Amino acid sequence: MYGITGANGQLGRLVINNLLAMVPANQIIAVTRHPARLEEFAVQGVQLREGDFNEPALLPVAFMGVKRLLIISTDDLTGGNRSEQHGQAIRAAKEAGVEHLFYTSAVNPDPDSENPLKRDHGLTENHLKESGLKWTALRNNIYGDGLAGMLQPSLSNGKFFIPQGEGKTGYVAREDCARVAALILAGKPDLSGPVDITGPEALSYRDLGQRISEVLGKSIEVEALSNAELQAHYISNGLPPEAAGGLVWINSMLAQGGFEVVSDTVKKVTGIDPTPVDVFLEPLKA
Numbered sequence: 001m002y003g004i005t006g007a008n009g010q011l012g013r014l015v016i017n018n019l020l021a022m023v024p025a026n027q028i029i030a031v032t033r034h035p036a037r038l039e040e041f042a043v044q045g046v047q048l049r050e051g052d053f054n055e056p057a058l059l060p061v062a063f064m065g066v067k068r069l070l071i072i073s074t075d076d077l078t079g080g081n082r083s084e085q086h087g088q089a090i091r092a093a094k095e096a097g098v099e100h101l102f103y104t105s106a107v108n109p110d111p112d113s114e115n116p117l118k119r120d121h122g123l124t125e126n127h128l129k130e131s132g133l134k135w136t137a138l139r140n141n142i143y144g145d146g147l148a149g150m151l152q153p154s155l156s157n158g159k160f161f162i163p164q165g166e167g168k169t170g171y172v173a174r175e176d177c178a179r180v181a182a183l184i185l186a187g188k189p190d191l192s193g194p195v196d197i198t199g200p201e202a203l204s205y206r207d208l209g210q211r212i213s214e215v216l217g218k219s220i221e222v223e224a225l226s227n228a229e230l231q232a233h234y235i236s237n238g239l240p241p242e243a244a245g246g247l248v249w250i251n252s253m254l255a256q257g258g259f260e261v262v263s264d265t266v267k268k269v270t271g272i273d274p275t276p277v278d279v280f281l282e283p284l285k286a
Helices: 010-020 035-042 056-062 081-096 116-131 147-154 174-185 205-216 227-236 241-255 265-270 277-285
Strands: 002-004 028-032 047-050 068-071 100-106 134-140 159-163 193-197 221-225
Touching: 002 010, 010 028, 010 174, 028 035, 035 047, 047 056, 056 081, 068 081, 068 174, 081 100, 081 116, 100 116, 100 174, 116 134, 134 174, 147 159, 147 227, 147 241, 147 277, 159 205, 159 227, 159 241, 174 193, 174 265, 193 265, 205 221, 205 241, 205 277, 221 227, 227 241
Parallel strands: 002 028, 002 068, 028 047, 068 100, 100 134, 134 193, 159 221
Antiparallel strands: none
């Protein structure tokens, strides 16, 4: 039996769709806080179970009978809540008799990092190591699916305003990550330990400026700004201050580096080339 938490999320749904092509539907257990939202899978034979990481006492029941469990990381970024949620799910999985845990981590996780993204994933991988169970950390790089939307506010009057820093990122498609996760969850291949899942190349913001020029078919001037200047630019382009601050944080984080990892996992596991970054930039034409 194969279990998937966060089954109602974007990645969870994609994983289930890919897994349905490999295993019988009645061998899939989709765990979510909102089972009613997954009726399209229930009619195919997928088992739906309610499960909430904030109610750990109920999780062993949700995981009962599962032998290979994919824990999709939550989106709770407040004060260490996420790593504790994951730890509770891991302990519940062990209590329920799960044999192999799979977890959607990030490249270069670090339990001691000041970056909450890297810290939460690093702490969770520690929970995996301490569980005594067989485990696999699917270290996904930054999703490129929303890249055009993230970059659009930085474009204005033929200029591309970028954060300071030359860090590079190996942007990867969510569908590529889902396909890899489904195959590894199904044991095709059966991998354990950390597995980096990335796009085909790592690009800096200056590199992205060049790619944007090529996609749009016109020259775009790149100009680096301080975080305060970037935030002021976003607000002048119509973003609310809170949204502008969040976008500055994301862009600055990536520009500082730590996401340069590039692997051939997508090609090796799926037999399909990973999605190139230019595909993510196509929406900018509109």
